Amino acid sequence: MVELADRIFATVKDNGQRGAPLYLRLKKTIEDAVQRGIIGPGDALPSERDIAIKADISRVTVRKAVQDLVKGGVLIQRHGSGTFVAPRVDRVEQSLSRLTSFTEDMARRGMAARSEWLDRGIYPPSPDEMMVLGLSAKELVARVSRLRIADGTPLAIERASLPTAALPDPEAVTSSLYLELEKTGNRPVRAVQRISAANLGEADARLLDVPAGSASLRIERISYLATGRVIEFTRSIYRGDAYDFVAELRLGGSETTGDSQ
Ligand code: GLP
Numbered sequence: 348m349v350e351l352a353d354r355i356f357a358t359v360k361d362n363g364q365r366g367a368p369l370y371l372r373l374k375k376t377i378e379d380a381v382q383r384g385i386i387g388p389g390d391a392l393p394s395e396r397d398i399a400i401k402a403d404i405s406r407v408t409v410r411k412a413v414q415d416l417v418k419g420g421v422l423i424q425r426h427g428s429g430t431f432v433a434p435r436v437d438r439v440e441q442s443l444s445r446l447t448s449f450t451e452d453m454a455r456r457g458m459a460a461r462s463e464w465l466d467r468g469i470y471p472p473s474p475d476e477m478m479v480l481g482l483s484a485k486e487l488v489a490r491v492s493r494l495r496i497a498d499g500t501p502l503a504i505e506r507a508s509l510p511t512a513a514l515p516d517p518e519a520v521t522s523s524l525y526l527e528l529e530k531t532g533n534r535p536v537r538a539v540q541r542i543s544a545a546n547l548g549e550a551d552a553r554l555l556d557v558p559a560g561s562a563s564l565r566i567e568r569i570s571y572l573a574t575g576r577v578i579e580f581t582r583s584i585y586r587g588d589a590y591d592f593v594a595e596l597r598l599g600g601s602e603t604t605g606d607s608q
Contacts, residue, residue, distance in 0.1 A: 356402040370415070388433065437589075439590050441592050443593060449495050449505070458497040462494060467490060471484075473488075480510050486511070488508050489511050492506040501554060501586075509580070535572060541566070547563045557588065564590060565582070
């Protein structure tokens with residue numbers, strides 16, 4: 348890294364961006380080095396002091412550039428151990444027309460899915476849960492909240508709520524919620540999904556291993572049984588840098604989807 352640092356950082360003042368503030372020039376130098384693979388995911392950056400010396404600029408300037416790159420997700424800072432090039436995540440392409448489970452989606456891609464439990468149990472329902480699941484205040488709701496991980500990379504946080512009639516024991520869910528529902532004939536056959544953009548708050552960003560404020564996709568799925576009964580109300584947060592949602596569109600026809608629930 349020492350030789351590398353000499354080479355990369357010595358070019359900062361001369362990287363073709365004459366007139367641009369120095370911190371922007373340093374930022375571009377680092378971004379270019381990452382893009383061209385000169386420094387790769389997981390590589391440590393020299394200390395702020397070393398970069399300042401090699402590039403012949405002030406430490407304040409270095410700090411500003413590094414902080415910008417951390418915010419942008421190019422670099423990550425680990426307390427006490429330094430600054431590193433952020434791990435690269437292969438984007439997952441997800442069809443919007445099939446009602447599949449996370450476990451199935453990942454298996455189809457040859458990825459190993461696992462979950463970390465954030466919460467599971469039986470609770471009095473919130474007003475939202477009562478409304479969507481059609482529960483009265485006297486009934487209870489089953490909640491299953493998980494961090495969904497594929498091949499070691501956290502991809503999404505999913506908070507699912509179900510009527511206890513469909514999931515009397517949330518502890519019974521091991522790897523797949525849909526697998527568990529299938530066992531009792533409660534696997535949904537139809538769902539409506541609403542997707543919106545949001546920036547991640549501190550706690551969710553920490554779980555997903557990305558900087559606070561990063562882009563994310565908020566997805567709400569309401570799933571139905573063949574009888575029309577709502578069986579699942581899931582609020583998910585997907586990493587914006589890891590997912591592409593793909594929808595197939597066809598011309599015309601009398602079929603409608605979307606708001607027609
Ligand atoms: C997807 C959906 C969720 C659903 C989950 C079930 O990720 N967005 O609404 O609850 O799949 O996945 P699994 O059966 O792997 O637990």
